[in-house]
Amino acid sequence: MSQLDRSLIAGLPLFRTAKPEDLDRVLSSARSLRVAKDTTIFEEEAEGHSFFLLLDGHVRVVKTTPGGDQVIVRYISAGELIGIAHAMGRTTYPASAVAAVDCVVLAWPSAMWPEFMAQIPGFGETTYQTVGSRLQDVQARLVEMSTEQVEQRVARVVLRLAEQNGRKTGEGVEIDFPISRQDIAEMTGTTLHTVSRLLAAWEAKGLVKSGRQRVTVVEAGRLQSLAEGRAAST
Amino acid sequence: MSQLDRSLIAGLPLFRTAKPEDLDRVLSSARSLRVAKDTTIFEEEAEGHSFFLLLDGHVRVVKTTPGGDQVIVRYISAGELIGIAHAMGRTTYPASAVAAVDCVVLAWPSAMWPEFMAQIPGFGETTYQTVGSRLQDVQARLVEMSTEQVEQRVARVVLRLAEQNGRKTGEGVEIDFPISRQDIAEMTGTTLHTVSRLLAAWEAKGLVKSGRQRVTVVEAGRLQSLAEGRAAST
DNA sequence: CGTCCATTTGATCAGGGTCAAGACGAGTGG
DNA sequence: CCACTCGTCTTGACCCTGATCAAATGGACG
Numbered sequence: 262m263s264q265l266d267r268s269l270i271a272g273l274p275l276f277r278t279a280k281p282e283d284l285d286r287v288l289s290s291a292r293s294l295r296v297a298k299d300t301t302i303f304e305e306e307a308e309g310h311s312f313f314l315l316l317d318g319h320v321r322v323v324k325t326t327p328g329g330d331q332v333i334v335r336y337i338s339a340g341e342l343i344g345i346a347h348a349m350g351r352t353t354y355p356a357s358a359v360a361a362v363d364c365v366v367l368a369w370p371s372a373m374w375p376e377f378m379a380q381i382p383g384f385g386e387t388t389y390q391t392v393g394s395r396l397q398d399v400q401a402r403l404v405e406m407s408t409e410q411v412e413q414r415v416a417r418v419v420l421r422l423a424e425q426n427g428r429k430t431g432e433g434v435e436i437d438f439p440i441s442r443q444d445i446a447e448m449t450g451t452t453l454h455t456v457s458r459l460l461a462a463w464e465a466k467g468l469v470k471s472g473r474q475r476v477t478v479v480e481a482g483r484l485q486s487l488a489e490g491r492a493a494s495t
Numbered sequence: 496m497s498q499l500d501r502s503l504i505a506g507l508p509l510f511r512t513a514k515p516e517d518l519d520r521v522l523s524s525a526r527s528l529r530v531a532k533d534t535t536i537f538e539e540e541a542e543g544h545s546f547f548l549l550l551d552g553h554v555r556v557v558k559t560t561p562g563g564d565q566v567i568v569r570y571i572s573a574g575e576l577i578g579i580a581h582a583m584g585r586t587t588y589p590a591s592a593v594a595a596v597d598c599v600v601l602a603w604p605s606a607m608w609p610e611f612m613a614q615i616p617g618f619g620e621t622t623y624q625t626v627g628s629r630l631q632d633v634q635a636r637l638v639e640m641s642t643e644q645v646e647q648r649v650a651r652v653v654l655r656l657a658e659q660n661g662r663k664t665g666e667g668v669e670i671d672f673p674i675s676r677q678d679i680a681e682m683t684g685t686t687l688h689t690v691s692r693l694l695a696a697w698e699a700k701g702l703v704k705s706g707r708q709r710v711t712v713v714e715a716g717r718l719q720s721l722a723e724g725r726a727a728s729t
Numbered sequence: 730c731g732t733c734c735a736t737t738t739g740a741t742c743a744g745g746g747t748c749a750a751g752a753c754g755a756g757t758g759g
Numbered sequence: 760c761c762a763c764t765c766g767t768c769t770t771g772a773c774c775c776t777g778a779t780c781a782a783a784t785g786g787a788c789g
Contacts, residue, residue: 327723330642349628350624351627389582392623395630396626397583399630399637406637407640407684411745442768443768451745453767454745457770458745458769490562675734675736685778691735692777706786707735
């Protein structure tokens with residue numbers, strides 16, 4: 262159990278205003294763990310004994326219905342906290358977290374949450390803003406689900422993922438973790454069949470390139486037009 | 496501008512742990528206003544100069560899309576705060592608030608928010624829990640929108656409204672503010688036509704009673720079955 | 730009594746879900 | 760190195776839920 266290096270977390274917005282000795286204290290109580298692709302970090306409804314900081318990788322947050330349907334609530338990328346149910350006065354996790362790729366996370370017992378809140382300058386403020394912006398985000402998606410056609414929703418999701426987790430390649434911006442048609446369907450409330458058809462149609466028009474668990478946005482502008490409901494010309 | 500009475504807010508969870516002198520301070524800086532039915536309290540996107548406490552009545556929180564569609568994000572009932580964008584680091588309101596009935600609200604300038612947070616014991620904690628539970632709620636609705644049929648969603652909304660804002664009558668539990676088919680449609684992502692047909696069908700089966708801007712749940716149990724996707728027998 | 734909404738209800742139709750097969754590709758074990 | 764297998768993706772056919780279009784009815788309120 263060697264001491265983790267301060268530089269791991271020093272650059273994060275979350276610890277922007279923390280003092281160096283705070284960082285050391287935070288790290289000394291952290292367990293760091295490696296999480297293999299497709300492994301569950303924590304399960305919906307389970308006792309929320311820990312909270313986590315994603316150091317590297319991508320995690321999807323998933324809710325499962327009694328009927329067995331899954332919905333991907335959001336993707337988390339490196340630098341963000343996961344499992345902060347505690348911050349909202351919950352004792353169980355409201356959703357499951359699954360590694361979309363091999364990940365590295367830091368974990369702390371939830372019992373330490375109050376200590377972090379009280380002792381690390383800016384920590385509380387930042388996390389509450391995070392919760393607030395997640396609320397904004399989910400509300401916006403609720404509106405989209407209520408008012409938009411499937412094609413618009415899928416276009417939006419693909420654009421957002423490319424924006425937030427994109428890697429520039431020769432052909433455009435590629436979503437930099439493996440994402441299946443099924444995953445996109447679970448983010449947009451449709452089926453993998455419909456997603457497949459849409460991506461095929463877009464590819465034919467040159468808007469995207471895609472393959473097995475891989476999507477690249479080629480013409481963001483025209484995809485944006487689709488997302489906004491104006492039919493893309495040509 | 497007479498001093499407001501302490502008893503107006505003394506019973507609220509929000510001020511549960513506040514001291515009497517805090518209550519007086521809070522009230523002395525409050526404007527109280529009467530808001531007529533269908534009047535807008537604040538407008539989406541507008542500068543968030545005030546936050547509000549709903550003392551009496553019901554308020555609906557509405558988002559409007561560029562295309563002009565409206566979505567009712569939630570209903571607020573007496574005792575809750577509205578317009579707390581500030582708590583989440585926003586400067587503009589993320590949605591509009593409209594009085595569903597004649598209302599009474601207290602208003603404070605947003606500039607006082609930090610003061611409330613710092614000086615009133617329990618205030619910060621309670622509001623953050625509120626934000627947290629709204630996030631939970633919206634996420635749950637996102638899952639429903641993604642996975643359930645229209646009939647289930649409408650059944651759920653009617654049940655929830657009756658539960659949270661119900662008044663017991665001779666026939667069952669009546670939602671105690673005027674609510675149109677259009678309103679229900681805007682909460683469930685469907686059309687007033689479909690809502691009308693569903694309510695008519697349910698009424699024929701004795702599950703509900705309804706009329707102009709009025710809905711009464713008669714057989715909550717069987718409606719619950721519908722909400723959960725099991726077809727209601729008979 | 731007239732006007733304005735909310736509501737109802739019928740007819741039509743299309744977006745997209747469901748069902749069914751197959752093709753493709755990546756990893757595995759022999 | 761190759762055959763096999765399993766999971767992802769594609770694509771066609773069909774059909775159902777619920778949106779859209781259109782009109783009429785009925786209360787509530789001035």
